Amino acid sequence: MGKKGEDTRTRILDTAQDMILGNGYAGVSIDKLISRLGMTKGAFFHHFKNKSELATALITRFSDDGVELFKESLARARKFSSDPLQQLMILIGQYEELFEGLEEPYAGCLLASYVYELQQFSEETREIINREFLLSRKELTKLFREIVKKYPPRVDVDIKSLADGFMSLFEGAFVLSKSLQEADVTFQQLQHYKTYIRLLFDPKLAA
Amino acid sequence: MGKKGEDTRTRILDTAQDMILGNGYAGVSIDKLISRLGMTKGAFFHHFKNKSELATALITRFSDDGVELFKESLARARKFSSDPLQQLMILIGQYEELFEGLEEPYAGCLLASYVYELQQFSEETREIINREFLLSRKELTKLFREIVKKYPPRVDVDIKSLADGFMSLFEGAFVLSKSLQEADVTFQQLQHYKTYIRLLFDPKLAA
């Protein structure tokens, strides 16, 4: 595939994702999509053999990007500090940067959008969605194990669900942010998550 | 409307909600809906003048139920204790009961489902969705103000976003729960929310 074709494919994916985040997958017809793209049906079906291939390409790209972002952020955090609690704070800090000072609410998470239409997709699609959830659960649980070992928590907590709280935070914040049309919801919830972690583990926070 | 008609209407709403939570609003056609209901088109359009009236009836019912549940839970909490922190714990405890020991993941929140298809709906629909979010924000912020006055927090926190965290928690947990097919996600996140609150305010939790 040449550069122009690659660009067009990307343009289709970008526009489709934007429309799906506001209308749902079933709510975005190919006719409406190509109309907004100023493109014909022939063009679309040259790049995707059917609508469900577009769906798969979209969720794969979104999930892969999310996984990559998480891995990179974690690697950077691991690099900048040798202390597990510091590492977690740096990790969260990087996500804070992404959501700090947004003008508009974040468009939303394609994973969540698909989750509320899961019966339209294959089991394979659900597995793609779960990749990011399970990766962050795995890596954060590992990190929390290190933290617990070094910093005895003030209260007994289950660290797997504590790890899940990170992804859960985004999904919840996005819903509120979109509906209330407030851009800062995600950033604020990230701050609370950080505060919770510090209250649990940070020895400097003495009563 | 007689009793039988009322029953049928409720049956339509129940089935439609169940299907929408797995396929999205646009993903549920009237044909598929009536097919699963074992009912004809004439029957459906006798109860709803068009599909968007069904959409409005559904979200109104869901939002009203949520609002009522919150109000009742809060009233009960206010009744059982005069201490604001205790009241909050009782409130959360009532939601914990709803999600404790679930066999299957919770089917999901219709508000969230609609939020990811917001462009298909009217501005009025968004306002209906926001009712529950804004009510819990308002009431919980009020409650947190009382708590802060009585129990100086260990760390400075923004109480409005702390209140938002409650609704956000459910929305996030539902997404993970549905996708991972794990029933206990919501209950676990509720426990973390409770722990966070206690770490912030509970004086008995001395370091």
Place this chain on the structure above:
DNA sequence: TAATTAACATACCAAACGGTATGTTCGACA
């Protein structure tokens, strides 16, 4: 530069879509 192919455009199709018009059935009630 001729051949080939990627990158589109045009025209069309059957099925599914939301919705309507016109029935029928049956229980309440005067």
Place this chain on the structure above:
DNA sequence: TGTCGAACATACCGTTTGGTATGTTAATTA
């Protein structure tokens, strides 16, 4: 007991849907 309306059922309609067949054009590349 007759009638009237709520509660459905049947048949149909125009539009939209995802998808295909068959073009045309422009860029590689042999």
